[in-house]
Amino acid sequence: MTLRLRFTALSDVGRVRRDNQDSAYAGPYLLVIADGVGGAARGDIASSAAVEAIRKLDVPPGNDPLSELAATIHLAHDRLAEIVEGHSDLDGTSTTVSAAVFDGAQLAVGHVGDSRGYLLRKGSLRQLTDDHTLVQSLVDEGRITEDEARVHPHRNLILRAVDGVHEPEPDLFTADIEPGDRLLFCSDGCSGVLDDEALAVLLALDPLENAAARLVSSALDAGSSDNVTVVVAEVVESDEEITAPALVVGAAASAPHLRIANESTGNLSDSEFSALGEEAPPIDPEDLRYAPQPPRRGNVLRRLAVVAAVLVLLVGATWGAYAYSQTRYYVSDSAGKVAIFKGVDLSIPVGPSLHHVVKSTNIPLSAIEPYFAAEVRNGKTVDSFAKAEKYVAGLPLTCADSSNTSVPTPAVPTKTPAKTPPASKKHRAPTAGTTKAPTKAPSPTTTATPTSTPTSGTSGCPGAR
Numbered sequence: 001m002t003l004r005l006r007f008t009a010l011s012d013v014g015r016v017r018r019d020n021q022d023s024a025y026a027g028p029y030l031l032v033i034a035d036g037v038g039g040a041a042r043g044d045i046a047s048s049a050a051v052e053a054i055r056k057l058d059v060p061p062g063n064d065p066l067s068e069l070a071a072t073i074h075l076a077h078d079r080l081a082e083i084v085e086g087h088s089d090l091d092g093t094s095t096t097v098s099a100a101v102f103d104g105a106q107l108a109v110g111h112v113g114d115s116r117g118y119l120l121r122k123g124s125l126r127q128l129t130d131d132h133t134l135v136q137s138l139v140d141e142g143r144i145t146e147d148e149a150r151v152h153p154h155r156n157l158i159l160r161a162v163d164g165v166h167e168p169e170p171d172l173f174t175a176d177i178e179p180g181d182r183l184l185f186c187s188d189g190c191s192g193v194l195d196d197e198a199l200a201v202l203l204a205l206d207p208l209e210n211a212a213a214r215l216v217s218s219a220l221d222a223g224s225s226d227n228v229t230v231v232v233a234e235v236v237e238s239d240e241e242i243t244a245p246a247l248v249v250g251a252a253a254s255a256p257h258l259r260i261a262n263e264s265t266g267n268l269s270d271s272e273f274s275a276l277g278e279e280a281p282p283i284d285p286e287d288l289r290y291a292p293q294p295p296r297r298g299n300v301l302r303r304l305a306v307v308a309a310v311l312v313l314l315v316g317a318t319w320g321a322y323a324y325s326q327t328r329y330y331v332s333d334s335a336g337k338v339a340i341f342k343g344v345d346l347s348i349p350v351g352p353s354l355h356h357v358v359k360s361t362n363i364p365l366s367a368i369e370p371y372f373a374a375e376v377r378n379g380k381t382v383d384s385f386a387k388a389e390k391y392v393a394g395l396p397l398t399c400a401d402s403s404n405t406s407v408p409t410p411a412v413p414t415k416t417p418a419k420t421p422p423a424s425k426k427h428r429a430p431t432a433g434t435t436k437a438p439t440k441a442p443s444p445t446t447t448a449t450p451t452s453t454p455t456s457g458t459s460g461c462p463g464a465r
């Protein structure tokens with residue numbers, strides 16, 4: 001004898017909602033439930049598009065039904081992406097998908113979201129699927145109990161869905177079945193209000209169609225405010241093929257699904273979309289049901305690695321620039337007076353300062369010949385501190401600020417007698433240690449020697465240094 005599936009499906013818009021965003025399919029080889037999410041973004045289109053893509057698996061399965069399931073769920077993802085690309089107003093729509101392929105010996109199940117699959121065997125009910133919800137993650141972490149999850153204010157928030165944007169990442173697994181097993185795939189409009197005990201009793205009812213009808217009516221009577229959809233199947237031994245026609249219920253059986261299915265591109269025309277928009281409720285709590293899934297962990301880690309690498313490069317470059325700057329010196333203006341700076345004459349908006357004064361003088365810029373004063377004002381770069389001191393010592397002074405008699409005279413070491421340079425020559429004045437010392441420079445000496453003698457190009461600036 002061969003194992004076969006008897007099946008039925010039923011969907012009800014419920015007592016609160018204006019439209020049915022659930023879709024379902026039942027056939028001899030395939031059971032599917034899809035609960036559209038998105039409210040005004042038309043979750044009905046998402047669920048019907050998903051069923052449209054997956055129902056192609058209702059044929060005798062191949063050798064790898066799990067891979068085929070994964071492929072069709074991704075096909076649903078692609079179809080939804082096409083639809084949203086063509087109609088940006090549908091951005092945000094998504095759907096759960098729980099689908100089971102029957103190969104005569106076992107079920108291959110693909111699952112995304114919080115619709116559920118159950119197996120009833122000899123009166124014992126087992127939930128086949130794990131909810132991809134916030135509350136389920138809290139239960140798994142031991143932070144709340146199953147009972148607390150059932151009444152949690154965010155119990156409807158799902159973390160995974162087929163949305164055409166994020167990779168769907170379905171749970172894929174197989175389940176062995178036996179003759180007499182009953183199967184239930186349902187939306188949260190049913191499982192959210194009926195506990196396992198009630199589900200087990202109702203699922204066991206005969207005939208199968210009665211079980212489906214009682215599951216739906218009991219969910220509504222229990223206060224479900226959602227669409228309620230069930231797919232019920234029984235495993236039977238039979239040599240004869242099941243001849244009952246496949247069933248499509250919910251949104252997938254209505255106009256949005258048919259319009260999408262009949263278009264080669266899967267997109268709605270503008271007129272069709274406008275017509276659909278007229279039916280859409282302006283505000284629906286379903287808008288808040290699906291928490292868009294964050295980028296996959298691998299993507300996050302890759303991005304963090306890139307950011308970290310960039311930061312390392314920036315820090316390295318900044319440190320390298322700073323280290324280099326601290327090998328440089330320049331002479332410039334500090335509060336109107338000549339000073340020797342360590343670093344480079346640059347300022348950056350963040351990070352350490354690239355320069356600081358290492359030696360101040362009392363030489364006003366106004367006491368320097370204009371050419372050299374401008375050079376100092378612009379920052380005169382030198383290779384070392386010694387050369388900076390030499391440059392300062394050789395600055396030609398005017399007597400414009402000769403009142404500043406308190407300026408100390410710097411050391412002007414020199415080893416050779418000086419020769420007076422041409423007074424009209426506009427180049428740097430002789431500096432300490434060069435052979436071109438001021439005319440009345442002191443006798444050659446290597447020690448610091450105070451002098452009142454003006455440097456080259458000046459004529460009697462008393463105590464300019």
Ligand code: MG
Pocket residue numbers: 035187188189226227
């Ligand atoms: Mg629902």
